[in-house]
Amino acid sequence: MKSWTVRGLGGAFWMAGLLLSLLTTGAAAQTSGAHETWNLASMEDFVPFNYARDESYVGIDVEILEEMARRLDVRLRHHPLPWRRAILEFEAGRFDALFQLAMTQERERDYVMVGPLRQTRTVWMVRKDDPVHDIPDYASLRDRVIGLVSGFMYSPAFNSETSLRKEYSSDDAANIRKLLMGRTDVIVGGSETLVFVAKALGVSDQLRILPTPLTVQNRYIAFHRTPEGLERAARCQAVLDQMSASGRTIQIVHAFLNR
Helix, strand or coil, X not given: CCCEEECCCCCCCCCCCHHHHHHHHCCHHHHHCCCEEEEEEEECXXXXXXXXXXXXXXXXXXXXXXXXXXXXXXXXXXXXXXXXXXXXXXXXXCCCEEEXXXXXXXXXXXXXXXXXXXXXXXXXXXXXXCCCCCCCCHHHHCCXXXXXXXXXXXXXXXXXCCCCEEEEECCHHHHHHHHHHCCCCEEEEEHHHXXXXXXXXXXXXXXXXXXXXXXXXXXXXXXXXXXXXXXXHHHHHHHHHHHHHHCHHHHHHHXXXXX
């Protein structure tokens, strides 16, 4: 499993079992007394939000978290994993926090949800030659196979809808490939991610995004429901609120996308 430590930044996400995690991983940052080290799980290669580039972990969400970390004087160690594994290992207590998640009743009950970190516009993508103009409701999806990423929460209504034909993949790149091969008819994903991945694959001219989104959702960071998790989540929430109120968060998002 790869991991990256963002040095000189602070900030973060703590969970139940943090002390045990620090002891078992030999957290060297504690020896200096200047920083704490928090272990964060996230989905690997989730461009443009968090992904590996030149031996570093980069992306919109990583930069937001780095800003938070610097203000909290905490050192971050990132653990990118397949999304389903990241969720399971976070729930098992291996990591101090998990980002980024959509809000659900179950997650609000089981985790401490901090944020929002940012918003995601979840959209429908089809092949460019598909005659469909829009998908305003589920009836428009009759007889269509929908490509999704396993473990993602799109919306409570959509996730629980049993009349739809759903095909799951490990990530958005696999979904785009299935769409182009005709194995699915439409895929669902964050607009920034789908545009970024399609461009990286060199297939942007073969695809298009439909105008009506499935949903617009806030994205959150999860902590464990323990005294430690609650206290640390409160600290992160305060910093995130400051960043949002000052316009710093949206500045980070726009600056990254316009590079």
